[in-house]
Amino acid sequence: MDLQVKGKVYMVAASSKGLGFGIACELAKNGATVCIASRTKTGIEAAAKKLREETGATIHATVLDVSSAESIQNWISEIETAFERIDGLVVNAGGPPPGKFGDFTDAQWEMAYNLTLMSAVRMIRGVLPVMRNAGCGSILTITSGSIKEPIDRLLLSNVFRSGVVSLVKSLSNELAIENIRVNNLIPGRIDTDRLKSLDINRAEIMGIPVEKVKANNEASIPAGRYGTAEEFGRAGAFLLSPAASYITGISLAVDGGLLKTVW
Numbered sequence: 001m002d003l004q005v006k007g008k009v010y011m012v013a014a015s016s017k018g019l020g021f022g023i024a025c026e027l028a029k030n031g032a033t034v035c036i037a038s039r040t041k042t043g044i045e046a047a048a049k050k051l052r053e054e055t056g057a058t059i060h061a062t063v064l065d066v067s068s069a070e071s072i073q074n075w076i077s078e079i080e081t082a083f084e085r086i087d088g089l090v091v092n093a094g095g096p097p098p099g100k101f102g103d104f105t106d107a108q109w110e111m112a113y114n115l116t117l118m119s120a121v122r123m124i125r126g127v128l129p130v131m132r133n134a135g136c137g138s139i140l141t142i143t144s145g146s147i148k149e150p151i152d153r154l155l156l157s158n159v160f161r162s163g164v165v166s167l168v169k170s171l172s173n174e175l176a177i178e179n180i181r182v183n184n185l186i187p188g189r190i191d192t193d194r195l196k197s198l199d200i201n202r203a204e205i206m207g208i209p210v211e212k213v214k215a216n217n218e219a220s221i222p223a224g225r226y227g228t229a230e231e232f233g234r235a236g237a238f239l240l241s242p243a244a245s246y247i248t249g250i251s252l253a254v255d256g257g258l259l260k261t262v263w
Helices: 018-029 041-055 069-083 106-134 155-178 193-206 210-219 229-240
Strands: 009-012 033-038 059-063 088-091 137-142 180-187 251-254
Touching: 009 018, 009 069, 018 033, 018 041, 018 088, 018 137, 018 193, 018 229, 033 041, 033 069, 041 059, 059 069, 069 106, 088 106, 088 229, 106 137, 106 155, 106 180, 137 155, 137 229, 155 180, 180 229, 193 210, 229 251
Parallel strands: 009 033, 009 088, 033 059, 088 137, 137 180, 180 251
Antiparallel strands: none
């Protein structure tokens, strides 16, 4: 399938590795210009080098703190100035720390609010004028299965990712008439550094080897294994692309059948 992304410009947040990198890589393979961003200069420059070598695409790397309104606006302004267009945006951020309700202070709640919910608000608000000018655009948020089934010990993520999904559904209705699509992508157990850290945390709590935690998790997945960032990336690139031009307001799970909910 031709994704029709050649010559288009896509911004992908938190993309030095993991889920964001998987989407960036798939877009680049299909001829898009990809503007990647992450918290550390060494990390994002290494990712950009790898993408250029593997795909030959134009890759623009920026240091970004998604919890900072100023950093987000600087990134968007930089890309608009450099390329004079923004065809798509991937809203992504590292997850807030695990824990139970009594574990978190007001400061930690505020941190998670800025990291997870307000980063989405600010990134989307920042690119909308450019997309409206062009008369089209695609926005994709990377969310979590917790929007369907709250996950134990991920309270902060459960709360704020639900807010992002409500934002996306509301905006999809509002922006469809302007030919701007907004969707959610739900990762299941995708084999990334984030998942490894959660497995380690669970192993420490349960007092069992991390390999046992992984085996237990894989046994609960109908596909029988963790997914890959490449598999996730292909789904993300499709939803961002003109090939998905009649899809908006959905939450697509890439999870090997893990979620048990009907809707």
